[in-house]
Amino acid sequence: MNGAELSNLYLSNTIDCLVSYTRQSDLKYDHKIQGKKRTWKIQLEFNDNFPYSLPFATLLDKDQIGLLPHVNQHGTICYAEHDGILINYSDPENLLDYIISTIRNHLDRWSLKIFKDDLKDEYEGFFFNPLNEINSFCCPQSTYSRIYIKTKYNKDKTSTPVLMYEKNSPLPEKFSDIQSTSELNITSALCVNFNTKITPPIGGNFTFRYFKSLIDSLDEKEKARVTRLAQKFKNKLDFFVLLSAPRNSLNRTQILLKFKYPAKNEHPIVSDNEKCEISLFSILRLHKKYLLERGGAISQFQNSKVAIVGCGSVGSEIASMISKSGVGSLTLIDHDEFNADNIYRHNLGGNSITFTPDSSKEIKKNFKVDALKKSIEKDIPYIRVNAVAMTFQHAIKQNLISNFDVIIVAIGSPTENLQANRLLKNTDNKIIIYCWNEAAGAGGHSVKIDMAQCCLECIYINEGGEIVPTYYSLLASDQNIAKNLTGCAGLFTPFSYIDSSQTALLATKHCLEALHSITESSISSWKNDRFDSYMVTDYFSSFSHTTEHAIIKSDSCGICNG
Amino acid sequence: MATLQAQFKQFHDNIKLGTYEENQTLRDKRDLLINELATELKNEKVPDTDRALTFSKIDQGSYKMKTGIKPTDGHYDIDVGVIFDVTEDEYDPKKLKKLVYDIINKRNNRTVDYNKPCITVNYASGYHVDLPVYCKNSEKDVKIAWGKMTVANEWVDSDPNGLNDWVASISTESKKSRQFRKCVRYLKKWKQKHFSENGNVAPPSIGLTLQARRHFIFSTDNDLLCLINIVEKIINDFSNDFDIKNFRIVHSIDFKLPVKPYKNVYYKMTLNQQDVFYKKAEALLESLCAARDEDCDHEASKILRQVFGDDFPLVDKILRSDVKPVINSGTSA
Numbered sequence: 001m002n003g004a005e006l007s008n009l010y011l012s013n014t015i016d017c018l019v020s021y022t023r024q025s026d027l028k029y030d031h032k033i034q035g036k037k038r039t040w041k042i043q044l045e046f047n048d049n050f051p052y053s054l055p056f057a058t059l060l061d062k063d064q065i066g067l068l069p070h071v072n073q074h075g076t077i078c079y080a081e082h083d084g085i086l087i088n089y090s091d092p093e094n095l096l097d098y099i100i101s102t103i104r105n106h107l108d109r110w111s112l113k114i115f116k117d118d119l120k121d122e123y124e125g126f127f128f129n130p131l132n133e134i135n136s137f138c139c140p141q142s143t144y145s146r147i148y149i150k151t152k153y154n155k156d157k158t159s160t161p162v163l164m165y166e167k168n169s170p171l172p173e174k175f176s177d178i179q180s181t182s183e184l185n186i187t188s189a190l191c192v193n194f195n196t197k198i199t200p201p202i203g204g205n206f207t208f209r210y211f212k213s214l215i216d217s218l219d220e221k222e223k224a225r226v227t228r229l230a231q232k233f234k235n236k237l238d239f240f241v242l243l244s245a246p247r248n249s250l251n252r253t254q255i256l257l258k259f260k261y262p263a264k265n266e267h268p269i270v271s272d273n274e275k276c277e278i279s280l281f282s283i284l285r286l287h288k289k290y291l292l293e294r295g296g297a298i299s300q301f302q303n304s305k306v307a308i309v310g311c312g313s314v315g316s317e318i319a320s321m322i323s324k325s326g327v328g329s330l331t332l333i334d335h336d337e338f339n340a341d342n343i344y345r346h347n348l349g350g351n352s353i354t355f356t357p358d359s360s361k362e363i364k365k366n367f368k369v370d371a372l373k374k375s376i377e378k379d380i381p382y383i384r385v386n387a388v389a390m391t392f393q394h395a396i397k398q399n400l401i402s403n404f405d406v407i408i409v410a411i412g413s414p415t416e417n418l419q420a421n422r423l424l425k426n427t428d429n430k431i432i433i434y435c436w437n438e439a440a441g442a443g444g445h446s447v448k449i450d451m452a453q454c455c456l457e458c459i460y461i462n463e464g465g466e467i468v469p470t471y472y473s474l475l476a477s478d479q480n481i482a483k484n485l486t487g488c489a490g491l492f493t494p495f496s497y498i499d500s501s502q503t504a505l506l507a508t509k510h511c512l513e514a515l516h517s518i519t520e521s522s523i524s525s526w527k528n529d530r531f532d533s534y535m536v537t538d539y540f541s542s543f544s545h546t547t548e549h550a551i552i553k554s555d556s557c558g559i560c561n562g
Numbered sequence: 563m564a565t566l567q568a569q570f571k572q573f574h575d576n577i578k579l580g581t582y583e584e585n586q587t588l589r590d591k592r593d594l595l596i597n598e599l600a601t602e603l604k605n606e607k608v609p610d611t612d613r614a615l616t617f618s619k620i621d622q623g624s625y626k627m628k629t630g631i632k633p634t635d636g637h638y639d640i641d642v643g644v645i646f647d648v649t650e651d652e653y654d655p656k657k658l659k660k661l662v663y664d665i666i667n668k669r670n671n672r673t674v675d676y677n678k679p680c681i682t683v684n685y686a687s688g689y690h691v692d693l694p695v696y697c698k699n700s701e702k703d704v705k706i707a708w709g710k711m712t713v714a715n716e717w718v719d720s721d722p723n724g725l726n727d728w729v730a731s732i733s734t735e736s737k738k739s740r741q742f743r744k745c746v747r748y749l750k751k752w753k754q755k756h757f758s759e760n761g762n763v764a765p766p767s768i769g770l771t772l773q774a775r776r777h778f779i780f781s782t783d784n785d786l787l788c789l790i791n792i793v794e795k796i797i798n799d800f801s802n803d804f805d806i807k808n809f810r811i812v813h814s815i816d817f818k819l820p821v822k823p824y825k826n827v828y829y830k831m832t833l834n835q836q837d838v839f840y841k842k843a844e845a846l847l848e849s850l851c852a853a854r855d856e857d858c859d860h861e862a863s864k865i866l867r868q869v870f871g872d873d874f875p876l877v878d879k880i881l882r883s884d885v886k887p888v889i890n891s892g893t894s895a
Contacts (some may be wrong), residue, residue, distance in 0.1 A: 035853075036852075054888070079889055081890055084890065085888055085889060085890055086888070086889040086890075087887065087888050088886065088887045088888070088889075091887065093720060094887050095887040095888070097887075098887035098888060099887075105858075105861050105864075107854075108861075109861065109865055110867075111847050112848055112849050112852055112865065113841075113844065113845035113849075114756075114845040114846065114848065114849040114865075114868055114869055116845070116869055117756070118868075221736075301579070
């Protein structure tokens with residue numbers, strides 16, 4: 001909507017509570033709105049995308065800033081969520097009425113004393129500034145005596161904070177580009193811990209006097225502690241202070257302050273020199289407790305141990321999904337190297353391929369497990385990845401596959417799956433998941449086996465005790481499906497990344513079920529409903545999209561009945 | 563003027579916790595402990611006599627008074643008194659309380675604390691039973707064993723039956739006593755949402771119950787008005803006091819038990835905690851009045867949700883069009 005259209009909208013609309021309005025610019029209007037006990041002055045700033053997006057609202061009554069919740073230090077009113085909303089853009093008149101009356105109702109309501117607690121609970125939001133943020137690996141639920149800050153040294157001899165952490169908890173060095181921060185300076189920040197919630201300043205400005213009033217409001221013990229520690233700081237140009245106060249949730253309010261003086265000064269907690277510039281830094285939380293919850297991962301899985309045998313197209317995708325579910329320990333077992341053949345159907349890509357010869361003029365390939373470990377640890381800060389570059393037969397022989405909560409076998413070959421089944425039966429692992437794609441994009445399977453109930457062989461054995469194709473196959477057996485592009489050495493089974501992702505999803509769901517103690521043995525299958533390239537089985541024809549069946553022990557199974 | 567009586571009814575149904583009679587589980591938990599105590603005491607004698615040491619139980623607290631609300635953390639709190647058939651001269655209070663403590667402390671599925679007013683039995687499954695121990699000089703003269711394990715205990719005047727009777731005597735008309743109990747539950751829900759559970763920050767529920775009992779005036783089909791009256795009177799029970807330590811005027815409260823020992827029910831709260839209680843009660847009253855004065859039920863329900871939490875139903879907004887201009891869809895990608 002342009003300025004003229006918006007002007008017409010205002011002219012044609014009659015909103016009960018609107019006392020008057022003034023057009024400040026094409027898309028900016030100031031309003032006087034009649035509330036229950038007072039008149040509110042608000043500004044609406046539209047953009048030309050209105051009515052497909054809502055205007056930003058600002059409270060112009062500066063004396064009310066710091067008294068009302070959901071109104072930040074600049075007066076921005078949080079009157080509606082801006083994400084995930086469905087706007088009835090077909091009726092802009094009604095929308096404008098709704099916006100103005102909603103803001104009026106909110107402001108009237110928020111001025112009640114009972115909402116004051118929300119204001120204290122949103123202390124961080126009150127000062128939120130996306131341009132002044134600091135990464136923090138400190139626990140959002142803990143109080144500290146002091147924390148450490150990596151800083152970038154500036155030409156004016158002051159420093160800019162980059163990330164903060166606690167002394168006794170090492171940084172996840174492999175995560176992202178954390179290692180490159182090792183060259184930064186390290187300084188410490190004194191932490192001021194309140195035992196009650198704190199209220200933002202009226203008017204919104206974080207002044208030195210306001211800071212001093214906060215320090216004065218500390219209980220005597222904490223005030224004595226921070227004074228004692230502040231006195232130990234040498235005189236310098238800048239100081240950092242971390243404010244920490246309780247919230248309704250377990251996470252505490254945390255906000256980092258930087259005090260910058262024109263000349264060397266004592267610590268602001270013990271100084272009365274008001275001539276300092278105070279900057280506030282919003283905390284970007286990276287601590288495990290916060291990230292797992294924020295990202296939808298499951299924190300109880302942090303103690304879980306999962307192994308993936310086979311890190312090809314399906315296995316690598318499972319590794320990626322499992323790592324993002326919050327599992328704390330992942331072991332990858334595969335003896336293959338990663339090369340360019342795989343990049344269109346593997347979770348890894350060009351980052352894991354080397355074209356540069358090393359000192360011995362060799363172009364060394366990465367093992368899939370090493371490349372995956374590197375990729376996952378760079379992506380996820382709180383996971384231990386153990387790479388085992390050997391065949392599963394060797395790994396089992398060396399007792400490297402034991403004591404896992406879940407093992408996922410993503411080898412693909414039915415014979416190797418059955419061999420793994422036999423070898424794993426004698427280990428102390430309880431839940432094994434086998435998964436594979438069927439050829440040519442026909443579908444895929446994940447089989448969750450509780451070893452106390454049955455085993456994989458139970459679905460491959462006939463009454464005579466012979467190994468035969470499982471009933472749960474999608475393609476009729478004995479068809480020539482493998483392709484080669486470069487002769488016998490380049491023989492491969494055709495399937496795509498999407499196929500592998502669907503199979504990986506089934507296996508990951510099975511794994512998470514098992515970690516939630518849902519251990520019943522079952523097979524999940526997906527199929528391509530439009531598949532008609534090869535002959536299919538009765539099982540294929542028996543369902544649409546996906547299906548799941550319980551698996552029971554076969555009387556003929558030599559392993560289970562042995 | 564909003565009353566939101568239908569929403570108050572729904573809210574009450576959402577938060578209400580049944581009595582022993584209505585809740586088999588709670589009854590079982592209570593009976594298990596009392597039966598265990600009776601079995602273990604079977605061969606116990608009153609000191610220096612051949613008389614068997616016997617007792618009767620008395621249900622106390624919110625289950626008895628029918629004012630219980632569902633705990634947010636699933637941590638149920640059961641109060642059941644043990645009145646021994648001994649006089650204060652026949653048994654030392656600490657010895658008798660310790661006898662109960664030792665009997666209860668034999669099992670390993672629970673921990674037992676010897677507290678000043680009672681023995682507290684904590685179960686791993688998340689509930690605890692408070693067992694005050696009484697002696698009985700006569701039907702009208704009951705005393706509670708009072709004191710911690712580390713010091714000498716004493717028999718202190720008490721009247722658990724009288725307290726139950728006083729609360730129950732709110733009215734002979736069921737609709738009136740029902741509204742009283744509903745208002746107590748509303749107050750408890752407010753307390754649950756706005757006070758920390760740590761220490762004595764929150765006013766004890768028995769205090770709110772007794773103040774509500776004292777000030778209750780029935781209001782036909784209008785729980786909101788009934789509650790407003792109670793909260794106004796609760797605020798009036800406060801008086802100005804001087805906080806010497808912090809050199810300021812604060813609000814303090816001294817509300818006496820209506821039965822023996824007639825002491826202040828808020829005696830554990832510090833001056834500052836009493837002042838916070840006053841300020842929160844003021845904020846409560848302001849909100850209840852704002853809800854009452856609200857023309858729009860939707861807005862009134864939003865205020866009451868801030869007071870009581872999401873158990874209070876949100877009334878749909880009446881719009882000038884059937885289609886809502888903005889809907890939170892919750893979608894994301």
